[in-house]
Amino acid sequence: MKIATWNINGVRARIGNLTHWLRESAPAIVCLQEIKTVDDQFPKAEIEALGYNVETHGQKGFNGVALLSRLPFDEVNRGLPGDDADEQARFIEGVFSTPKGALRVVSLYLPNGNPIDDPAKFPYKLSWMDRLEAWARERLALEEALVLAGDYNVIPEPIDAKNPRAWVNDALFQPQTRQAFRRLKNLSFTEAVRAVTDKADVYTFWDYQGGAWQKNNGIRIDHLLLSPEAADRLGSASIEKHVRSWEKPSDHVPVAVELELEAA
DNA sequence: ATGTCGCGGGTACCGCGA
Numbered sequence: 001m002k003i004a005t006w007n008i009n010g011v012r013a014r015i016g017n018l019t020h021w022l023r024e025s026a027p028a029i030v031c032l033q034e035i036k037t038v039d040d041q042f043p044k045a046e047i048e049a050l051g052y053n054v055e056t057h058g059q060k061g062f063n064g065v066a067l068l069s070r071l072p073f074d075e076v077n078r079g080l081p082g083d084d085a086d087e088q089a090r091f092i093e094g095v096f097s098t099p100k101g102a103l104r105v106v107s108l109y110l111p112n113g114n115p116i117d118d119p120a121k122f123p124y125k126l127s128w129m130d131r132l133e134a135w136a137r138e139r140l141a142l143e144e145a146l147v148l149a150g151d152y153n154v155i156p157e158p159i160d161a162k163n164p165r166a167w168v169n170d171a172l173f174q175p176q177t178r179q180a181f182r183r184l185k186n187l188s189f190t191e192a193v194r195a196v197t198d199k200a201d202v203y204t205f206w207d208y209q210g211g212a213w214q215k216n217n218g219i220r221i222d223h224l225l226l227s228p229e230a231a232d233r234l235g236s237a238s239i240e241k242h243v244r245s246w247e248k249p250s251d252h253v254p255v256a257v258e259l260e261l262e263a264a
Numbered sequence: 265a266t267g268t269c270g271c272g273g274g275t276a277c278c279g280c281g282a
Contacts, residue, residue, distance in 0.1 A: 009269075009270070009282090010269085010270045010271075012270090012271090013269085013270055013271085014270095034270090034282090036270065036271065037271090060271090060272080061270085061271050061272060061280090061281090062270095062271080062280090062281065062282090063281095112281080112282060114281090114282080153282095166265095207266085207268075207282090208267095208268035208269055208282095209265085209266045209267065209268050209269090210265070210266040210267060210268085211266085211267055212266090212267095212268095214267095248269095250269095251268085251269080251282085
C-alpha cells in the first residue's frame with residue numbers, strides 16, 4: 001500500500017498537477033500540506049472522480065492540510081491537541097482498516113519558525129514540536145501501524161542540505177529544532193527515507209528563487225515517520241523528484257512509502 | 265543573496281508567508 005506526502009503549495013493553483021500525479025503515482029493514501037484554502041473551496045470533486053475519499057482541515061490563505069484515501073475513513077481528527085488557542089490548520093489524522101489491522105495516518109505541516117528572532121514564530125515552532133511529541137507518545141502506546149507524514153520544516157542533518165552553512169541561522173536547521181526532531185524520532189519511529197538510503201543529495205524541496213532547482217540546491221524537509229508496527233512492513237521509500245520539473249510545480253515534491261498491509 | 269510563488273484584498277499591485 002503506497003502512502004505519500006506532498007506539500008502542494010496551493011491546491012487550487014495546482015489541481016492539474018495533483019490529478020496528473022495521482023493518476024501516475026496511484027498512491028492509496030495521500031497527505032497534503034499547504035492547501036491554502038478553506039474547506040468549501042477545496043477541489044474535492046476532481047479528486048473524488050479518481051476514486052479518493054477526501055478529508056480536509058483548511059484555513060483561509062495559508063496552511064491547511066488534507067488526507068486523500070482510496071480506503072474509507074473509519075475516523076478523522078482535526079488539529080493537534082495541546083493548545084486550544086492555536087487556530088492554525090496544520091494537522092489531520094485519519095484511521096483506516098487494513099487486512100493487517102488498523103492504520104493511522106497523519107498529515108502535518110510543522111510551523112516554519114522564521115525568523116528565529118521573532119518573538120512568536122520560533123517559540124511557536126518549538127512548542128508545536130513539544131505538543132507533537134506528547135501526542136505521538138500517546139498514539140505509540142496503541143501499538144498500531146502509524147504514519148506521521150508531512151512537511152516538518154526540519155533539516156535533520158547537514159547531509160540533508162546541499163549547502164548546510166547557508167541554513168545555520170534558519171529555523172529549519174537550529175540545534176533546538178534538530179534536537180526536537182530527534183526526540184520525536186527517538187520515541188521509536190523509523191524515518192522512512194533514511195531507513196533505505198544514507199546518500200547525500202536526497203532532497204524534497206528546492207526554493208523557487210536563485211535557480212535552486214537548476215543547481216540542485218535542495219533540502220530534505222518532508223518526512224514520513226513510521227511506528228514500529230508500520231516500520232515492520234516497510235517495503236520501500238522514494239522521493240518523486242521528477243515532479244519538480246513539471247510546469248507550474250510546487251517547491252516540494254512527493255515522498256512515498258510502500259507498506260505491506262494488503263492481504264497475504 | 266536571491267534569478268519566486270500563491271493568496272487576499274479589492275480590481276492594480278502590494279503585503280505577507282514561505
